[in-house]
Amino acid sequence: MSATLVRRVGELTTNDPTLGDETAMGRLCDAAFVVEEGRVVWVGSDADAPDADTVIDAEHAAVIPGFVDSHTHLVFAGERSDEFEARMQGLHYDGGGITRTVSATRAASESDLVSGTARRVQQLHDGGVTTLEIKSGYELTTDGEVRQLQVAAHFSNDVTWLGAHVVPDEFRHDRHAYLELVTGPMLDACAHHAQWADVFCDRGAFSVDEARHVLTRAKSLGLGLRLHANQLAHGEAIALAVELDAASVDHVTYVEDQDIDLLAAASTVATLLPGAEFSTRSPYSPARRFLDAGVTVALATDCNPGSSYVTSMSFVIALAVRDMMMSPDEALWSATKGGAQALRRDDVGHLGFGARGDFVILDAPRAAHVAYRPGSNLAARVERADR
Numbered sequence: 001m002s003a004t005l006v007r008r009v010g011e012l013t014t015n016d017p018t019l020g021d022e023t024a025m026g027r028l029c030d031a032a033f034v035v036e037e038g039r040v041v042w043v044g045s046d047a048d049a050p051d052a053d054t055v056i057d058a059e060h061a062a063v064i065p066g067f068v069d070s071h072t073h074l075v076f077a078g079e080r081s082d083e084f085e086a087r088m089q090g091l092h093y094d095g096g097g098i099t100r101t102v103s104a105t106r107a108a109s110e111s112d113l114v115s116g117t118a119r120r121v122q123q124l125h126d127g128g129v130t131t132l133e134i135k136s137g138y139e140l141t142t143d144g145e146v147r148q149l150q151v152a153a154h155f156s157n158d159v160t161w162l163g164a165h166v167v168p169d170e171f172r173h174d175r176h177a178y179l180e181l182v183t184g185p186m187l188d189a190c191a192h193h194a195q196w197a198d199v200f201c202d203r204g205a206f207s208v209d210e211a212r213h214v215l216t217r218a219k220s221l222g223l224g225l226r227l228h229a230n231q232l233a234h235g236e237a238i239a240l241a242v243e244l245d246a247a248s249v250d251h252v253t254y255v256e257d258q259d260i261d262l263l264a265a266a267s268t269v270a271t272l273l274p275g276a277e278f279s280t281r282s283p284y285s286p287a288r289r290f291l292d293a294g295v296t297v298a299l300a301t302d303c304n305p306g307s308s309y310v311t312s313m314s315f316v317i318a319l320a321v322r323d324m325m326m327s328p329d330e331a332l333w334s335a336t337k338g339g340a341q342a343l344r345r346d347d348v349g350h351l352g353f354g355a356r357g358d359f360v361i362l363d364a365p366r367a368a369h370v371a372y373r374p375g376s377n378l379a380a381r382v383e384r385a386d387r
């Protein structure tokens with residue numbers, strides 16, 4: 001069996017509260033850890049480190065768990081920088097451009113979709129992402145959504161069907177027929193290509209009742225649930241997510257106290273996407289209110305060509321710290337363990353015993369540098385255990 005020892009770690013963040021300083025960050029100084037057969041098997045002081053076949057010398061740098069980006073739309077063709085320019089001149093984002101990406105994606109070859117997705121996955125990985133979720137939702141036909149899910153599956157074990165993203169143009173005058181397609185033949189064809197189902201439940205997209213219908217049917221076929229909610233306006237989508245025990249409710253920009261109370265008492269994670277708020281010049285989600293109420297918070301890129309063409313988790317962390325009043329540790333936790341919880345995974349997002357050996361050696365002595373030095377990629381070495 002081959003074992004790798006990572007030694008001379010100046011500051012090790014494990015996110016395992018049974019280790020190190022016994023906080024949520026599970027932090028150790030002058031530490032070492034061993035990965036064997038892709039799993040963490042030993043964590044401790046560098047002075048006590050055992051022998052191993054391979055040794056990585058961290059040279060007193062900080063090491064963190066690989067980022068878990070739990071919300072992306074990476075399978076698309078084309079780009080919408082003209083919409084970004086218009087927004088920076090004052091235009092509001094309303095999701096209307098989604099159908100432009102649907103047209104471009106439908107017209108793209110599968111090999112172009114694979115290579116475009118691969119480039120974006122590589123950018124995320126180079127910045128420290130070792131686990132990511134990928135959604136469909138840019139073809140909105142049965143065959144096209146299956147194709148998107150198949151492309152996504154090249155890169156992720158957490159693939160999400162988002163057939164109910166918006167009503168496509170050809171169904172503009174008959175949304176009922178589109179819902180029949182989505183909940184019938186499309187979902188039947190897509191269910192075994194996905195682990196998750198998502199709905200864009202918001203003003204101009206799908207109503208709470210429509211989302212309940214789609215998600216209930218998806219759940220009956222064995223899919224886990226997640227929800228885009230309250231990005232554009234307040235609605236009852238958070239209550240729906242909690243009612244259906246969704247793993248995550250995402251965006252949650254417009255929230256009221258009762259939404260926060262519901263989430264605090266539930267296992268549904270609030271996934272915040274500050275890249276979308278930055279790129280659409282929208283108000284940020286009230287992260288502090290969620291955290292202070294005890295809600296589990298994840299941070300993700302929402303990488304997509306419309307609202308958030310962001311392929312850097314470090315940038316997301318910097319926004320969360322600077323503009324959402326999260327501490328650097330809270331943001332780091334939310335971008336790692338929080339993301340794992342949003343995917344209901346306990347094998348990633350931490351470096352406790354049994355975790356996958358997914359870690360990042362930073363070009364920095366402390367993890368706080370990720371937020372402190374925005375705009376720099378501090379991920380000096382990104383390791384992802386084979387899976």
Ligand code: NIG
Nearest residue numbers: 098200228276302304306307
């Ligand atoms: O998460 N809100 C819905 N979906 C994406 C945006 C998609 C787009 O504009 O292309 C989001 O922001």
Ligand code: FE
Nearest residue numbers: 071073228302
């Ligand atoms: Fe999204």
